[in-house]
Amino acid sequence: MFCKKIVDEINQADENLTAVFDDFASVDRKQNSYGEMYDLVFAYGSIDQIRFDTAFEMGNLFDVVFVAPQVRYLTPKKQEILEDYPTLVRDIEMKIFGTMNGPVAYENLLDQLIHLDFERGAVSKNGRTTKNRDKDIELFILGGDRKDAFFKKMFSYWESLGIRTRVESYSLQTLYDFSTEEEFDLRILFGNSSHLSKEEFPKFAKRIDGLLVSPLVKTSLMQRQEWLDEYKIAAQVISNTDYMAKSGDKAGEELLTFLEELMSRSEYTTEPYVAALEQPEPLKKRKSLFGLISWS
DSSP states (O other): OHHHHHHHHHHHHOTTOOEEEEEHHHHHHTHHHHHHHOSEEEEEEOGGGOOGGGHHHHHHHOSEEEEOGGGGGGHHHHHHHTTTSSOEEEEOOHHHHTOOOHHHHHHHHHHHHHHHHHHHHHHOSOSSOBGGGOSSEEEEEESOOTTOHHHHHHHHHHHHTTOOEEEEEOOHHHHHSOOOSOOOSEEEEEEOGGGGOTTTHHHHHTTOOEEEEOGGGHHHHHHTHHHHHHTTOEEEEOOHHHHHTTOHHHHHHHTHHHHHHHHHHHHHOBOOOOHHHHOSSOOOOOOOOEEEEEEO
């Protein structure tokens, strides 16, 4: 209701602006067509949609996130999530949020938007994140078991060389929402082929540096090789002979060159953008998209 009243007022009272409002999922899906047709795009949705695993989409789509008074205690956390993007996260003033009068709300909001537009130009640390921002390498193991003696021997061998490892199970949420005081060089995440879906792969690829594949599931790798190539993610199938013989230490030695390659790629490679996986609509010429979310 809040967004609708403001949008109605903009379209009726300001001949120089066009505006539209929709739910977040629709705005995300139609971002190119909306950006072509409207000057202001208002989206609404739950504040819980701002997470570490959605930060890339949020940060590259929206200019401002306004937080409703009843959930403003979450503002600092959401600012932290989006701190590397040019998206501002601000509490919406009660005098604006509490006004269901479209003309009054629009007049108050417009002044704030102009001020925020200037502020936004100075706060961004970077427009697109890069893998070399990570202090560690993130290695996804496809089809393995973290409790398997083979992998324990492999990791022990790497540890003996001074490569500090951290082993955990994979989920998209923990891939992004991650913090620890433990020092390590190699973060190892165990997962399966269901984690490499077309829908989630772009987010997966923006953090994962390489894949180590069990010989038992190498078919799953072949099915996704094109995606890996597009995102410049190195992949290596473990030796079947070593795997069957449980020679994890021998395999670990053979894979040192692969690890060195990952370290080199991570140091210099920025995140590529793959339109076939990330762009839901044909790209159109866009006006400046000024996104606004009113969260309730």
